Amino acid sequence: MLLVRxxxxxxxxxxxxxxxxxxxxxxxxxxxxxxxxxxxxxIALDAGLGFERTTSxxxxxxxxxxxxxxxxxxxxxxxxxxxRLAAAGVDGKDLFxxxxxxxxxxxxxxxxxxxxxEGDLAVPGH
Amino acid sequence: MLLVRxxxxxxxxxxxxxxxxxxxxxxxxxxxxxxxxxxxxxIALDAGLGFERTTSxxxxxxxxxxxxxxxxxxxxxxxxxxxRLAAAGVDGKDLFxxxxxxxxxxxxxxxxxxxxxEGDLAVPGH
Amino acid sequence: MLLVRxxxxxxxxxxxxxxxxxxxxxxxxxxxxxxxxxxxxxIALDAGLGFERTTSxxxxxxxxxxxxxxxxxxxxxxxxxxxRLAAAGVDGKDLFxxxxxxxxxxxxxxxxxxxxxEGDLAVPGH
Numbered sequence: 018m019l020l021v022r023x024x025x026x027x028x029x030x031x032x033x034x035x036x037x038x039x040x041x042x043x044x045x046x047x048x049x050x051x052x053x054x055x056x057x058x059x060i061a062l063d064a065g066l067g068f069e070r071t072t073s074x075x076x077x078x079x080x081x082x083x084x085x086x087x088x089x090x091x092x093x094x095x096x097x098x099x100x101r102l103a104a105a106g107v108d109g110k111d112l113f114x115x116x117x118x119x120x121x122x123x124x125x126x127x128x129x130x131x132x133x134x135e136g137d138l139a140v141p142g143h
Numbered sequence: 144m145l146l147v148r149x150x151x152x153x154x155x156x157x158x159x160x161x162x163x164x165x166x167x168x169x170x171x172x173x174x175x176x177x178x179x180x181x182x183x184x185x186i187a188l189d190a191g192l193g194f195e196r197t198t199s200x201x202x203x204x205x206x207x208x209x210x211x212x213x214x215x216x217x218x219x220x221x222x223x224x225x226x227r228l229a230a231a232g233v234d235g236k237d238l239f240x241x242x243x244x245x246x247x248x249x250x251x252x253x254x255x256x257x258x259x260x261e262g263d264l265a266v267p268g269h
Numbered sequence: 270m271l272l273v274r275x276x277x278x279x280x281x282x283x284x285x286x287x288x289x290x291x292x293x294x295x296x297x298x299x300x301x302x303x304x305x306x307x308x309x310x311x312i313a314l315d316a317g318l319g320f321e322r323t324t325s326x327x328x329x330x331x332x333x334x335x336x337x338x339x340x341x342x343x344x345x346x347x348x349x350x351x352x353r354l355a356a357a358g359v360d361g362k363d364l365f366x367x368x369x370x371x372x373x374x375x376x377x378x379x380x381x382x383x384x385x386x387e388g389d390l391a392v393p394g395h
Binding site: 061089091092099109111116117118 | 309381
């Protein structure tokens with residue numbers, strides 16, 4: 018299970034915002050084989066982003082997931098994100114990705130249950 | 144000390160937004176025994192959330208806290224959040240909680256001081 | 270490389286928002302010696318912040334960086350942030366800072382490459 022947060026600067030069209038969100042989701046399906054319906058995204062349109070290298074195009078993707086991935090596991094989604102976001106009009110220079118990890122006990126996906134530790138779901142990769 | 148971030152989709156009434164924020168705070172007081180005045184919440188109303196299972200009701204709660212909690216310590220706030228948020232009109236299916244931990248040296252609550260390591264405050268649980 | 274997220278309550282003037290963003294960036298240049306052009310900031314103006322000790326002035330700074338810093342390394346930016354933000358009109362009581370760390374393999378700064386592990390950039394401090 019993954020939670021993704023995408024920060025962009027206010028001003029994009031709804032269609033482009035949606036295309037970017039779809040490209041992010043499809044990248045994770047391609048690479049990490051998450052189920053298509055596991056779509057947990059926060060799309061935030063911020064006041065501004067202090068990116069020196071761009072004026073308004075920056076897209077910052079935070080991937081929140083469980084520990085246990087190898088370095089190679091992490092590199093693949095970066096590349097796929099760049100490719101799929103290019104098709105949504107995002108220049109590679111504007112794409113910033115950062116991953117943060119925690120444990121199986123740190124997630125509750127619904128109903129206040131800790132699905133991984135209460136046995137409702139198998140921990141991925143175990 | 145806890146920092147909580149609540150992401151919701153834009154469009155809720157101010158009253159409902161406030162009821163949700165209050166329910167989150169009360170859950171943490173109930174379960175984690177934080178002092179009533181330690182209320183550090185970010186309430187973000189986002190452009191949209193790519194939740195497949197809902198259209199507009201999703202509430203994502205991030206709990207940022209220090210390491211040292213057991214798995215059982217973490218499960219209890221999830222359950223209490225679900226109960227208290229139900230009273231604020233949030234369906235359990237729309238509640239997503241995730242916890243992230245760091246250390247005592249990673250917090251400054253005021254005035255640029257690192258209160259736990261400079262001796263202003265005792266580290267919780269120690 | 271650092272990513273900074275600054276959450277403030279909606280309602281500040283663009284000039285003051287900019288002064289705060291600049292003060293944060295300058296603090297990190299002063300203390301952590303990051304290159305001037307490495308400015309990666311998310312500036313979020315939120316619906317509200319449940320801070321008991323203030324009504325509208327709260328500024329929450331999240332510093333996302335790589336592990337390897339000492340406790341002393343972390344204390345210095347807190348103090349400098351408080352000093353520089355005071356000059357931008359932010360009361361020390363309203364400043365909340367929290368740091369989160371991950372590894373060199375957790376960052377892609379452009380083009381879908383993991384610059385630290387693919388050899389494009391040296392890992393800071395190594």
